Amino acid sequence: MMSTATADTIPKIGIMGAGAIGLYVGGMLAECGVRVVFAARGRTMASVQRGLSLSRYDGFKAALKPEQYEVGGVDSLADCETVLFCTKSGDTEAAALELANSLKPGATVISLQNGVGNVELLKRLLSPYEVAAGIVPFNVVRLSPNAVHCSMEGRVLVGQSKASTKLADLAAHSRLQLEIHDNLDFMQWGKLLLNLNNGLNVISGMPLGRQFRQPGYRTVLAMAMEELLTVLDVAGIRVIGATRTNPRLIPKVLRLPTWLFRIAARQQLRMDDTARSSSWDDLKAGREPETRFLNGAVCSLAEAHGRKAPVNALICRLVDEAFARAASPEMSGEELLALARKAAA
Structure with missing residues (x-):
């Protein structure tokens, strides 16, 4: 935990987008004393103003009180570095x-979004x-408007910037x-490779662990x-893996017999029964599907080079x-x- 004596010298971290990832990453930082500001609206703002619950697959649980962080509109991010x-x-x-009207001079923005093209x-x-x-190459599910659960192991990866070392x-x-x-x-292309499963999770309608047990x-x-x-x-x-596994080996591992797959992918399968994709959360929340930025991005890239991607289109x-x-x-x-x-035929 950080010393409260140095609280005023700790830079503020703003969270633009109080969804599952935003609440989890921001909440985990706030839990140890980092000054975190969530930009939220509507039901989420009202709920997070009452507190924030965090939990993980390894048994970690934390109930943050409202005084441990700030919640407001986008303008509340105005003093965040x-x-x-x-x-x-x-x-x-x-x-x-909307954010451009509130950023302070010299601020840095780090995208933790799915898909490719957002940074550009x-x-x-x-x-x-x-x-x-x-x-963010791991799964976080929204249990309620102010409760999030990390269902598998993973590390947040950030690129080089003047703010990255401080963060x-x-x-x-x-x-x-x-x-x-x-x-x-x-x-990011390696992350997109993993995110191609988001839509499949919507189609299967089952937890990720059960889905991966079906060949x-x-x-x-x-x-x-x-x-x-x-x-x-x-x-x-060029593509680099967002996990420690070589991205070109992943399809080969997926095609293994189930008993052998569970041995080869045991580290990646360390998830609990709550694990679902963010697209599943979008379906349940009535939001627009993000698939056009995931599987759709594959189709667009293929078309731009005179190819087709029929499975992703399906x-x-x-x-x-x-x-x-x-x-x-x-x-x-x-x-x-x-x-x-x-489709592939």
């Missing part, structure tokens, strides 16, 4: 334009402020694992990943249909695999 940008990709432009968009909309990339120093006093990495642009779902995910890796090669884009279509019905089709892995093979 660093702002962690955690909105949904579809909200990036509107949120960035933020750099354009928030010029001349410094914008850096960040990655890493603050996180070092907390239970949040945060590291600075070079080449975050390439690593049909794993094979479809491997096919979607292989489409991305192929088009990245065509585009000459996932986009099925997710759009699920959101239109406001319900998961709860399709079996074998049924989905049959559709994927037909």
Whole structure:
């Protein structure tokens, strides 16, 4: 924990986007004494103003009192040296334009969003402020408007910026694992590789742990990943894994027999039964699907290079249909695999 005697000298960290990731990362920093300000609205603001509950797969629990952090509108971020940008990709432009009116001179914005392209968009909309990339390669679920649960192990990764070292120093006093990495642009493609499962989780309608035990779902995910890796090669884009596993090995591991997969991927499968994708949370909350920034990004990149990505296009279509019905089709892995093979053929 940080000394209260030095509280006034601790830089404020702003959280733009009080969703599952924003509340968890900000909450874990606030739990150890970091001065955190959440920009929220509506039901979320009213709930977080009453307190914030944090929990993790390893049994850690914390109930933060309102006096341990600040909550307000976007203008409450005006005195923050660093702002962690955690909105949904579809909200990036509107949120960035709103934030631009409140940022203090010299502030740094670090994107912790899914998908690719958000950092470039933020750099354009928030010029001349410094914008850096960040990655959250683990799962956090929203249990209620002011309660979040981290269901698996992982580290927050941030790129180089003038604020990154200070942020890493603050996180070092907390239970949040945060590291600075070079080449975050390439690593974002590695994160996208993992995020291709978000839509599949909507289609399956089941916890991630159960989904990964079904070979049909794993094979479809491997096919979607292989489409991305192929088009990245065509585009000459380098990819670095967002986890310790070589991204080019992941599809091969997914295709292993289930008994062998559970041995080879035992570290990655360290998750509890609450683990769901952020797209599943969006479905339940009635938000717009983020799939066009994930599987849709694969299709767009493929089209730009004269290729196709039929499995990713199939996932986009099925997710759009699920959101239109406001319900998961709860399709079996074998049924989905049959559709994927037909599409790929």
